[in-house]
Amino acid sequence: MDLAADADGAPVDPNITVNWNADSEVPLLLSFPHSGATYPDDFGYDASLPFNVVDYPSDKYVDELFDGGAALGLGSIRANFPRAYIDVNRHQHDIDGTMLEAPERWYGRMQPTALRNGTTLFWSKAKEIDLYDRKLSHAEAKRRLATCHVVYHQALTTMIETTRRKHGSVVVLDCHSMMRFDTTAQGSGERPEVDIGTRYGESCDPDLAVRLVECFETRGYQVGLNRRFAGGEITLRYGWPEIDQHLLQIELRRDLYMDEETRLKNDRFDAVRQDCSDILSEFRQFVQERQQSRHNTRDREHMTMENANG
Numbered sequence: 001m002d003l004a005a006d007a008d009g010a011p012v013d014p015n016i017t018v019n020w021n022a023d024s025e026v027p028l029l030l031s032f033p034h035s036g037a038t039y040p041d042d043f044g045y046d047a048s049l050p051f052n053v054v055d056y057p058s059d060k061y062v063d064e065l066f067d068g069g070a071a072l073g074l075g076s077i078r079a080n081f082p083r084a085y086i087d088v089n090r091h092q093h094d095i096d097g098t099m100l101e102a103p104e105r106w107y108g109r110m111q112p113t114a115l116r117n118g119t120t121l122f123w124s125k126a127k128e129i130d131l132y133d134r135k136l137s138h139a140e141a142k143r144r145l146a147t148c149h150v151v152y153h154q155a156l157t158t159m160i161e162t163t164r165r166k167h168g169s170v171v172v173l174d175c176h177s178m179m180r181f182d183t184t185a186q187g188s189g190e191r192p193e194v195d196i197g198t199r200y201g202e203s204c205d206p207d208l209a210v211r212l213v214e215c216f217e218t219r220g221y222q223v224g225l226n227r228r229f230a231g232g233e234i235t236l237r238y239g240w241p242e243i244d245q246h247l248l249q250i251e252l253r254r255d256l257y258m259d260e261e262t263r264l265k266n267d268r269f270d271a272v273r274q275d276c277s278d279i280l281s282e283f284r285q286f287v288q289e290r291q292q293s294r295h296n297t298r299d300r301e302h303m304t305m306e307n308a309n310g
Contacts, residue, residue, distance in 0.1 A: 013151045020075030020159055026288045027167035029159055030069050031174040032078035033088045033152065033234060034059035042140060043085055046133040052263050056126045057083040057119070059177040060263055062252065066175055068277025072284050075163070077156050079148070084123040084131060086144040088152040089174075089232040094121045101135045107142070117183070121149075128183075153237070160238055160245065169244035169294070171208060171287050174234045180255045182228075192224035193256060197231035197249035203239025204246035211286045212248055215279040252276075 020029075035058065045054050063078050070076070079088055093111040097103035099122055103110065118125025122141065125131060164170040182189045194216045198209045209225060216223045231239070231249040239247030254260050257272040 013147070013155075015080050015148050016152055016155055017078045017080055018076070018155055018159070019070060020077070021073065022162050022166070024073050024075055024163070026073065026284055027163045027170045027291060028074050028284055028287045029163060029170065029172045030066060030074055030076040031156060031172055031234060032059070032063040032066075032076065033174065034079065034083040034176060035061070035063040036079040036081045036083070038080045039082060040085060042143075043082075044134065044136075044140075045084070045131045048133075049129065049131065052261070053126050053129055054084060054131060055082065055263060057087075057123055059083070059175070061258060061265065061269070062175050062177050065252065065257065065269075065273050065276045066173075066280060068273075069280050071277075072280055074280065074284065075159055077152070077159060079152055081148050084126060086148045087119070087121055087123060088149050089176075089234050090119075090121045091233050092121065092145055092149055094233075095141075096120045096122070096124055099124050099132070099136050100141060101137050106138060117185070121145075156234075156238070164243070164245055167291060169246070169291065171204070171246045172234075172238060172248070173212075173283075174231070174247060174249045176229070176249060176251045177254050178229065178251045179260060180253055191228050191253055193222040193253045195224040195226075195228045195251040197226055197229045197235060197251065198247075199231045199235055199239060200226050203231055203235045203241070204248050205241050207290070208246055208287075209248060212250075212279075212283055215282050216275075219275050219279070221275075 037058070037060070090113075091111070093109040094113050095106070095108075095110045096112045096115055096118070097106070097110050100106060112120050114120060117128070118131075122136060122144070123131060160170050160172060178191055178195065180191060182191065196209055196212055198204050201209070213223050213225055229249065229251050231247070235247045235249050238245060252272075257269045258265050
């Protein structure tokens with residue numbers, strides 16, 4: 001169902017879009033952390049920048065490519081705000097102190113990662129261009145954390161935990177896009193058309209990754225497994241196969257379906273969208289059959305134990 005509220009009737013924050021039925025038959029969810037296109041009034045980026053530069057970090061259209069999941073009954077969550085405003089696929093401590101007024105007075109920790117390319121929690125650069133001609137105040141930085149980062153992760157946590165408790169397991173596909181080529185600093189190499197990230201096998205059972213790779217390869221895509229992007233904060237935070245909670249990150253190369261510079265759809269968009277819908281259908285069936293097989297195994301083990309004790 002299309003939710004203005006979650007499965008229990010609680011209101012959903014306008015900064016996220018949740019489409020989810022807690023009674024879904026298959027424990028498969030979709031996450032779109034970077035496909036938001038609603039620019040908050042308080043963003044305050046350098047007004048002299050072309051919009052395509054400011055929007056460049058966003059995974060534009062990825063939610064559309066996978067929108068066939070709704071017809072399959074798959075729950076999904078999407079951030080409505082742009083990635084550069086605040087990146088929910090970064091840890092809340094991944095802050096570049098030089099972006100803040102009086103960073104020494106910041107209330108939390110600062111453990112920045114990619115300072116050189118400016119891709120921390122609040123992006124400072126896009127296409128190697130400074131996004132701001134000012135500093136962020138503590139109040140606005142904390143507000144972005146509270147109203148966007150916290151809200152997204154609390155909602156996703158609720159979806160994952162409710163699904164796992166109902167089915168005994170849950171699988172999440174975290175959907176992203178990437179440029180065709182690495183940056184100059186990275187060597188300018190061409191990336192695979194699709195890259196599946198599993199934190200090098202730590203965030204999901206191997207059979208799930210193998211099947212997802214096969215789904216793309218069958219349709220002629222060049223697919224990497226942890227070749228370029230092994231997964232970000234969402235993969236790290238939620239990928240725990242030890243408790244039957246599995247997370248796979250999907251990276252689609254942008255030139256497959258759009259012009260990277262103009263950010264307009266290209267003539268292959270509809271074909272890629274159809275492929276993504278078909279892949280979701282096949283992967284959903286695999287997850288469903290896998291779930292049923294695991295339930296049957298548990299039932300047999302339970303019966304064996306009862307007979308042994310009887």
